[in-house]
Amino acid sequence: MNQDFKFPQIENCLAENGVFLITDICEEGKGAAIANTYFLQTDTGNYVIDPACGKRRLQQIKARLPFKEYDVLLTHSHLDHSANSGAAVFFNSQVICHPLVAGKINNLQRNYTDVTAKMVREFGVHGFFGRTGMLGPTMIKLLRWIQKQSPAIFDRLLHAVSLILCCIKVGSIYPPTRNVTFLSMDQLADLCFENSFFRGWAIREDLFALETPGHQDDHLSFYVPGRKLMFAGDLISFLNPNDILDGSLKETHTWMKKMLQLAEAGGINILAVSHSLPIVGKDQVIAYLRSVIDKQEEAFNTIAEIIASCPDKSDFDGIMAKVYSHDSELIKKILKINYPRSISFIDVYVYLYLKEYCREGMESRTNQ
Ligand SMILES: [Fe+2]
CATH class of the missing domain: 3.60.15.10 (Ribonuclease Z/Hydroxyacylglutathione hydrolase-like)
Known part of the structure; x- marks a missing residue:
């Protein structure tokens, strides 16, 4: 068959x-x-x-x-x-x-549109587009400027871009x-x-x-x-x-x-x-x-160790910088999974770790 x-x-x-x-x-x-x-x-x-x-x-x-x-x-x-x-x-x-x-x-494309919006909101423009090498510094500067001038236009732009990405990657x-x-x-x-x-x-x-x-x-x-x-x-x-x-x-x-x-x-x-x-x-x-x-436990323990060494659990960029520059073979392998030009799963993994295991870090992030 x-x-x-x-x-x-x-x-x-x-x-x-x-x-x-x-x-x-x-x-x-x-x-x-x-x-x-x-x-x-x-x-x-x-x-x-x-x-x-x-x-x-x-x-x-x-x-x-x-x-x-x-x-x-x-x-x-x-x-x-x-x-x-x-x-x-x-x-x-x-x-x-x-x-x-x-x-x-009735909104299955939310897996692109809502997820992208949420990630940009949580990781920041530089975190989402810059860390992964998706966009160069000039584009990031421009996006940040648009975001500052008009958050509403920025949101619509982001929605349109993620819909296009969804069309390319998923199809109808x-x-x-x-x-x-x-x-x-x-x-x-x-x-x-x-x-x-x-x-x-x-x-x-x-x-x-x-x-x-x-x-x-x-x-x-x-x-x-x-x-x-x-x-x-x-x-x-x-x-x-x-x-x-x-x-x-x-x-x-x-x-x-x-x-x-x-x-x-x-x-x-x-x-x-x-x-x-x-x-x-x-x-x-x-x-x-x-x-x-x-393997999952090894990743979990490594991330836990890195986060424990960061005094400010609300400093997501600082934590991610430590993760990205970590010396272990495991992290090097992880960073190759989705690179370049795609948001790495490791960013999401660290974000969820902070949310589920370091509540105070997430709370101070939300209040910023
Ligand atoms: Fe899935």
């Missing part, structure tokens, strides 16, 4: 479990910016998980669908997972997502206009698999949506316990979260560890993640989860 059968071993194993993969990843060990799309066939239903974004992905989904009737499951509302959701539906399909997506569904956005099922907070239930406790919803008797916030507050993982199959979206990735509006370090750590606990108890044989290839095999899943968690 997969015309580009690129990873036969993985894809055969997925197929044995009713899973089919569409991915932009070309090489093992590499990632892709656009989320993977998974097709899932269970005994009780068919699903398209994360229709992603872009015209090409939409064509691939339509060309390779192994079923005629299906529902669409969204792990979260980030555009690289959700932008195609309205266009990937069959007329009877339900688009199933977290209750918090309800407040965002198709929010689902009908048949959307927002899971209900009232029906959120305690769930237990292999002695690991989650909160979530039974989509069918063999498929569960688990609340796994952290990467984003509306993040779900989809679990098929009978096949030990976990679709973990963006929960398991290094330097997570990267969402300044809806991300949380504490939640990320909690739910990553919860996934490891379930895997160690023998509950996950296939870990289907969004920006890398799925991990196949119980031992491989455990090793993968441990390595991501270890």
Whole structure:
């Protein structure tokens, strides 16, 4: 079925479990910016998980669908997972997502426009555009001048620029206009698999949506316990979260560890993640989860150490200067992830650390 059968071993194993993969990843060990799309066939239903974004992905989904009737499951509302959701539906399909997506569904581009505005507000013009080398000193000077002369014009300019960026990076956005099922907070239930406790919803008797916030507050993982199959979206990735509006370090750590606990108890044989290839095999899943968690903890401890050495927790620029010039191999590696010309995830990570672990620093920032 997969015309580009690129990873036969993985894809055969997925197929044995009713899973089919569409991915932009070309090489093992590499990632892709656009989320993977998974097709899932269970005994009780068919699903398209994360229709992603872009015209090409939409064509691939339509060309390779192994079923005629299906529902669409969204792990979260980030555009690289959700932008195609309205266009990937069959007329009877339900688009199933977290209750918090309800407040965002008509403004999915907020992930660019609102996030950019918030980052510029929090990091400052120089912090956002300068630290990453996105703009040169003359442009930064000009933007600062506009911001000073007319904050309203500056905000509109920023909104327009982020919309253009969104168009370039994501393409068209198709929010689902009908048949959307927002899971209900009232029906959120305690769930237990292999002695690991989650909160979530039974989509069918063999498929569960688990609340796994952290990467984003509306993040779900989809679990098929009978096949030990976990679709973990963006929960398991290094330097997570990267969402300044809806991300949380504490939640990320909690739910990553919860996934490891379930895997160690023998509950996950296939870990289907969004920006890398799925991990196949119980031992491989455990090793993968441990390595991501270890790296995340190393980053956390390094950032904690740097911040502890800064007397003024409200001086974000000063803290970031220390982070950027830090000597460790880890920070050097981190700084390469998203550079140049793109806001580094490390800025967001430090910002969230200050917000969640150094409240007094954030409070004095807000009062400035
Ligand atoms: Fe995401």
